[in-house]
Amino acid sequence: MLCRAVAVELEVPKGVSKLLYSVESAYLGIVREVAVYAVANNVTSATELQGLFYSKYRSEYQGLHAHLIIQAIRQASEVAKSFVERRRKGLVSKPYPEVRSVSIRFTEKAWNYEQFIHSTAPVRLELSLPGGRTEVWLRPHKRFWLYWWRVLNGEAELASTLIIKRRLNRWYAVFVFEIKPRREVPQSVVAFDINENTVAVGKIDLASTVSKVVNWNRQYMIPELYTIRTDFGRLARRYERVRNAIIDRLKQSFTLPSGNYVNVANTREFRKRVKRLRERVRKLGRVRQVASELTKNPSIIITEELGENPQESMISDVGKDELRHRIKQTPFKALEKAVGDKALERGSKIFHVSSYRNSRVCPIHFTRLERTDDWHVLKCPLGHLVDRDYASILNMLWKTTPEAWVKGVWWNLRREINWGEYEGKSNPSIPYETVSHLWAHLKTFKASEQSPAVLARGKPMNPTGEADEGGGEETTQKRRRPEGG
Known part of the structure; x- marks a missing residue:
């Protein structure tokens, strides 16, 4: 309930x-x-x-x-x-x-x-x-x-x-x-990934995916990718500057005889000024806005398994204090909980998949991505660029496929797997012919003359196509005038 x-x-x-x-x-x-x-x-x-x-x-x-x-x-x-x-x-x-x-x-x-x-x-x-x-x-x-x-x-x-x-x-x-939680027929599959300033979303419409349109138009198999701007990191950076300015202003009033300063952040005057900033209220408003957007229609919602305290694992290798503070202030668990509650209320279902290797593998060729000058954009060894956030949500969608396909491409989904141990090897549990057959099917998803990437244009009802109603025949054949008319 x-x-x-x-x-x-x-x-x-x-x-x-x-x-x-x-x-x-x-x-x-x-x-x-x-x-x-x-x-x-x-x-x-x-x-x-x-x-x-x-x-x-x-x-x-x-x-x-x-x-x-x-x-x-x-x-x-x-x-x-x-x-x-x-x-x-x-x-x-x-x-x-x-x-x-x-x-x-x-x-x-x-x-x-x-x-x-x-x-x-x-x-x-x-x-x-x-x-x-x-x-x-x-x-x-x-x-x-x-x-x-x-x-x-x-x-x-x-x-x-x-x-x-x-x-x-x-x-x-x-x-x-x-x-009481609603029970609705899902209309789409939605995967989302929480970042510092954005939430990356991938959406697949089930109604168009399972229809016969997909057999001759492959564009409906491509997920809709977009981002929702939250600016949690920018908000944390702004409020940090405001709090530091308040501390500097109050320091002179809390000077000890030795010349040192009292910890201003623990004083009543500091708390009185900080509570007017409404930082928590603004975060909560943005969390609810994202949750409402993701659960607008009954859907199957997919996200990463974050664990109990995801911020601690993220900042373990970060040495910059400002970046550590921004990551700590990003409400990962609050957003996940809000989406889960709103999903139950509106008839959606939320599922969690492993966070292992989501943003480091090409979702098209299943190869390890290489670094570029831009940390947000990675390069596939086969010659194309991949956005890290979009790769993450597409790989989440792949992980919901049948277990045989997941094992055939992803090996083992455990976090403690050693990548170098399996680099360049094949999976003995899945026959090579099966993987080759699946790869051949993937290549047929590409657009061609028989399966164009845009809607095929049918033959118009009238010969001209752009003629006004009732004038189609008159534009192609001159109407004969009756004699004497």
Whole structure:
């Protein structure tokens, strides 16, 4: 199941706003106190914390719904577990967690869940506040109605837990929808490769590939190759310059008596200025744009197996600090995850292939590519140039072919294979005649007079081809005038 959250603004009168503020204050106090106790006494189990604190807060906050107290204790347990894990990794410097804000969780017993899901067009909520059940109206928008239409069609379900949160003195209701993955007939095969500033894409339309048109027009067998510009590397370079300028500006205020400087990047003033740069938001926007473009139609999506931390393996041989920083800032895994989630939502399937030798082998002749003056363009020993990114995505497509063909051309797909050991040799597991037969078939893919590379022009319906309707015959043969006319 896929989860999608939609925030809808609430129309809150002044009296209801005071009640929500009181609930938020009590909820935040419970989370803070329980989280500090859990870390100090090493008790992070939600069940144990509920047994210790439920009776105390039930008598202290008598107007607060019982399920809100339970949810506050569970949220404190999650905060404590997260803090202990980060402390174990050395990522925190304080002895206890600081909880600055919370999101109030209403279970199905604390709001009108059953009535809400049976409504065709829900526009109001009933929340259990200190004064009893209080009605609050919604301001739904297009995205909410999009997912609600799926709920009505049975393609999604609404989670029973409702989240109420405040931002800039406005109250929002956050609905969580559990979407069922779609099952669609794939219309194309898409392979993509993530780079520093671009995403290379290769697309094959299945409808035209399997049709009879391919038998006499080979251009439909050629994948559509294009790139999507992301500029992740340029964005990282720009923000690095901005952060360095902020550090230089703040250095004078953090000078020690010895003449050295405090680490400005750990100061509150630096964080206040950096959070306004919106670097993470811009990256996320570009990631979602690429994911939406790749999953526009139901497709079979192919990409490389990146591993858990692909940046570390990429920068292992890089000595330039600036290049290492740009590679670290490229969101490889975030983009892959976004494409996978969007693919399930829209009926596509994503598959991973080995990343071994994708950009170093000619996808036409299956020979090792040689270097040129341009690091992005390689040369095939048979005399043509190959773009490294396009070679990578075409080789991904080849790796999805039957296993015999893969072994006949690619040898072994293991990463630890030694190229020099098999250079110039043949594969004993596949007969030489089989490989020669497949190579002969590949050569027939080339355009010829019998199979042109452009659409064959059929015979026109009228002799002239360009004559207006009704005048075709008159242009080739002069119409005889009747005598006396």
